[in-house]
Amino acid sequence: MYVADSRASTPSAEGAVRQGLAGRRRHAVAPTVLALGTVSLVTDVSSEMVTAVLPLYLVAGLGLSPLGFGLLDGIYNGFSALVRLAGGHLADRGGGRHKWVAGLGYGISALCKPLLLVAHTLTPIGLILAADRTGKGLRTAPRDALISLSSTPETRGRAFGVHRAMDTAGALFGPLVAFLILRATVDGYDAVFTVSFCVAVAGVLVLVLFVPGGASAPAAPEGPRPTLRAALALLRRRDLRRITIAALLLGLATVSDSFVYLLLQRRLGVPDRWFALLPLGTAAAFLLLAVPLGRLADRVGRWRIFLAGHGALLLAYGLLLTSWHGTALPYTVLALHGTFYAATDGVLMAAASDGVPEALRSSGLAVVQTGQALARFACSLLFGAAWTVWGDRTALAASTAALAVCAVFSYTLRPTREHIS
Amino acid sequence: MTLRSRILVLASAVVVLTAVALGAVLHASARAERRDHTQARGPRVAAGRVTLTDPGRLVFRNMAWGPHRDELTSVPATAPGGPRTASGVKCLRFYADSGTGVCLQAVHGPVSDTYRALILDARLHTTAHYDVPGIPSRARVSPSGRFAAWTAFVGGDSYAGTNFSTRTAIVDTTTGRLIPSLEQFRIVKDGRAYRSPDVNFWGVTFSADDRTFYATLATKGRTYLIRGDLTTNTVTTLHPNVECPSLSPDGTRIAYKKRVAGLPADAPWRLYVLDLRTMRETPLAEERSVDDQAVWRDAHTIVYALPGDYGADLYRVPADGTGAPQRIGSAAVSPAYLH
Numbered sequence: 135m136y137v138a139d140s141r142a143s144t145p146s147a148e149g150a151v152r153q154g155l156a157g158r159r160r161h162a163v164a165p166t167v168l169a170l171g172t173v174s175l176v177t178d179v180s181s182e183m184v185t186a187v188l189p190l191y192l193v194a195g196l197g198l199s200p201l202g203f204g205l206l207d208g209i210y211n212g213f214s215a216l217v218r219l220a221g222g223h224l225a226d227r228g229g230g231r232h233k234w235v236a237g238l239g240y241g242i243s244a245l246c247k248p249l250l251l252v253a254h255t256l257t258p259i260g261l262i263l264a265a266d267r268t269g270k271g272l273r274t275a276p277r278d279a280l281i282s283l284s285s286t287p288e289t290r291g292r293a294f295g296v297h298r299a300m301d302t303a304g305a306l307f308g309p310l311v312a313f314l315i316l317r318a319t320v321d322g323y324d325a326v327f328t329v330s331f332c333v334a335v336a337g338v339l340v341l342v343l344f345v346p347g348g349a350s351a352p353a354a355p356e357g358p359r360p361t362l363r364a365a366l367a368l369l370r371r372r373d374l375r376r377i378t379i380a381a382l383l384l385g386l387a388t389v390s391d392s393f394v395y396l397l398l399q400r401r402l403g404v405p406d407r408w409f410a411l412l413p414l415g416t417a418a419a420f421l422l423l424a425v426p427l428g429r430l431a432d433r434v435g436r437w438r439i440f441l442a443g444h445g446a447l448l449l450a451y452g453l454l455l456t457s458w459h460g461t462a463l464p465y466t467v468l469a470l471h472g473t474f475y476a477a478t479d480g481v482l483m484a485a486a487s488d489g490v491p492e493a494l495r496s497s498g499l500a501v502v503q504t505g506q507a508l509a510r511f512a513c514s515l516l517f518g519a520a521w522t523v524w525g526d527r528t529a530l531a532a533s534t535a536a537l538a539v540c541a542v543f544s545y546t547l548r549p550t551r552e553h554i555s
Numbered sequence: 556m557t558l559r560s561r562i563l564v565l566a567s568a569v570v571v572l573t574a575v576a577l578g579a580v581l582h583a584s585a586r587a588e589r590r591d592h593t594q595a596r597g598p599r600v601a602a603g604r605v606t607l608t609d610p611g612r613l614v615f616r617n618m619a620w621g622p623h624r625d626e627l628t629s630v631p632a633t634a635p636g637g638p639r640t641a642s643g644v645k646c647l648r649f650y651a652d653s654g655t656g657v658c659l660q661a662v663h664g665p666v667s668d669t670y671r672a673l674i675l676d677a678r679l680h681t682t683a684h685y686d687v688p689g690i691p692s693r694a695r696v697s698p699s700g701r702f703a704a705w706t707a708f709v710g711g712d713s714y715a716g717t718n719f720s721t722r723t724a725i726v727d728t729t730t731g732r733l734i735p736s737l738e739q740f741r742i743v744k745d746g747r748a749y750r751s752p753d754v755n756f757w758g759v760t761f762s763a764d765d766r767t768f769y770a771t772l773a774t775k776g777r778t779y780l781i782r783g784d785l786t787t788n789t790v791t792t793l794h795p796n797v798e799c800p801s802l803s804p805d806g807t808r809i810a811y812k813k814r815v816a817g818l819p820a821d822a823p824w825r826l827y828v829l830d831l832r833t834m835r836e837t838p839l840a841e842e843r844s845v846d847d848q849a850v851w852r853d854a855h856t857i858v859y860a861l862p863g864d865y866g867a868d869l870y871r872v873p874a875d876g877t878g879a880p881q882r883i884g885s886a887a888v889s890p891a892y893l894h
Binding site for chain 1: 556561564565568569572573575576579580582583584586587590647663667668688689690692708709750751752753820821846862867
């Protein structure tokens with residue numbers, strides 16, 4: 135929304151935060167973004183600690199068989215989409231309660247950690263993980279709305295890049311902390327969960343203390359009232375609708391990470407012992423490239439970078455399909471996979487922000503995220519089915535073709551009022 | 556609140572949280588010391604010579620607290636509750652037959668643990684080792700001692716998030732030929748070729764001909780007993796709802812855990828024996844849920860582990876559905892009877 139954003143005198147949250155920066159380094163990342171990045175970093179350390187030790191805890195600690203544990207995931211994915219939309223809508227109501235809805239989400243996830251200490255069977259553990267993900271679903275859209283509202287339109291790509299880089303750093307650091315604790319103790323899963331809880335509480339505190347609330351900044355009077363109907367009506371806006379459709383279509387052709395790693399292992403013969411390290415390759419590339427690509431997106435256009443990111447993914451698929459088996463291939467595929475995330479994850483939010491009025495920012499971002507998440511889940515089901523019927527190579531070839539078609543089509547959906555600084 | 560006071564609040568909270576976190580870690584690390592002390596009234600364990608060719612001995616992983624915790628120990632098969640002889644070799648999972656052993660153990664790295672499978676000769680010397688891609692679950696050796704198999708849990712390589720999968724490998728210990736994953740075998744399901752990305756195998760058991768094996772195949776939420784062929788690299792489904800099969804010494808029956816409807820999700824299994832000629836199922840007298848790949852002590856008796864005070868205890872039950880389960884040893888898992 136170039137027109138609205140350029141009205142620097144609008145007494146909006148965005149204006150309020152930005153005014154503090156006027157006259158200073160125009161391109162500095164807003165303190166709120168750094169605070170939110172810290173919250174995400176700390177929270178990701180906490181949650182990835184648990185994720186990393188969970189299989190070991192279930193099998194070696196509790197003696198449970200984890201097979202079939204993910205059966206609820208399918209059902210939960212639908213619910214999680216609703217939670218995300220609800221989080222976005224709740225945050226917009228009352229003139230921007232982003233901070234408090236996000237805080238609620240972080241708080242729920244934090245409270246789940248000590249509960250793991252007392253749950254010893256699969257059903258309660260499954261419920262706790264579901265609650266943890268409810269918290270995650272609730273906080274994502276308000277947090278991204280806060281990032282977009284507290285940065286200037288010209289630097290949004292970079293703001294999201296900084297946030298995603300900090301987020302990913304936490305995700306890389308978490309497993310390390312968890313395994314160091316396990317190394318220092320005997321069956322120290324209780325210690326891992328306790329430390330994870332303490333870290334999560336610190337994250338919530340950083341949010342409460344250092345992220346400004348939205349209550350003091352009423353929405354622009356002429357902006358749409360943040361009702362549910364208004365949130366749905368956002369899709370009547372041409373730019374947001376186009377972005378949502380593109381995210382949905384591209385999501386439908388985005389093979390889930392675990393399939394990418396499985397294909398990498400099968401097609402390229404990555405040794406078993408490296409298997410667990412494959413996601414680290416993606417994360418490392420994501421971490422390194424999130425800021426540069428975010429900045430580039432600010433300069434050459436977010437949509438272009440978003441599509442280029444899918445080009446990187448297309449290239450990765452293409453490499454997986456070739457019969458070239460060089461030693462550099464796994465690294466190249468993982469680098470391209472990480473590039474894809476760096477060029478699309480935060481950049482999509484920056485691009486979508488341009489098409490959503492401030493009063494509905496959270497709802498608008500939630501709509502885009504939900505569309506993308508549901509499309510990706512549908513893709514993993516379709517991909518699994520295609521693999522069953524045709525085998526992995528043909529399934530991947532089909533996805534590659536679909537991705538190419540969707541990318542070309544999305545290019546034509548390019549938002550008209552894209553902001554380029 | 557001023558910036559200064561906010562920083563102060565955060566700093567003091569971090570101090571408190573760090574203290575709690577540190578306390579939890581120290582408490583958990585103090586556990587190491589407690590476990591090195593021999594438990595009161597536990598089985599007597601003394602270091603000694605353990606070989607895999609002493610007929611009439613039972614070898615298993617000793618879980619009793621003390622200096623020999625997690626080591627392979629042996630006892631007379633006729634007096635499994637008696638004093639244990641500890642070998643000094645630590646394993647998480649173990650099996651042996653005809654002088655060949657397979658030991659799945661953790662390798663403590665600087666950051667995280669990795670796992671490997673050791674092939675042991677009769678004197679427990681390592682003759683080969685292989686990387687295991689996840690948390691060890693099952694181990695078996697063929698009756699001739701030629702083939703060894705193991706299963707590990709691998710986290711997160713399925714498409715539905717928190718799902719886990721298994722990886723099952725078989726190695727020919729005479730040639731060193733490794734099949735890193737049974738998933739590369741052709742599958743014949745209900746008479747037709749079958750493939751799916753969600754296929755998992757676990758719990759291999761070998762027949763005496765060094766060609767045939769049995770295992771569990773899981774796909775689309777169901778499990779099947781499969782018969783595998785090591786010369787044609789093919790597996791064929793035989794019977795539904797069979798997990799962790801264990802072939803009887805005469806090769807005619809399979810002891811296994813069956814998922815029984817109406818049981819709680821955390822304890823869904825009962826021990827059964829399947830007659831491979833008639834496909835008739837016989838429930839065994841054990842009424843608790845067993846999550847183990849059972850072993851045959853002889854043609855009439857099944858031995859398996861159940862959770863106990865120090866990890867797991869060993870039990871036995873008649874293979875024909877009669878009688879009652881009986882505890883034969885505490886703080887023990889992964890039993891192997893030497894013939």
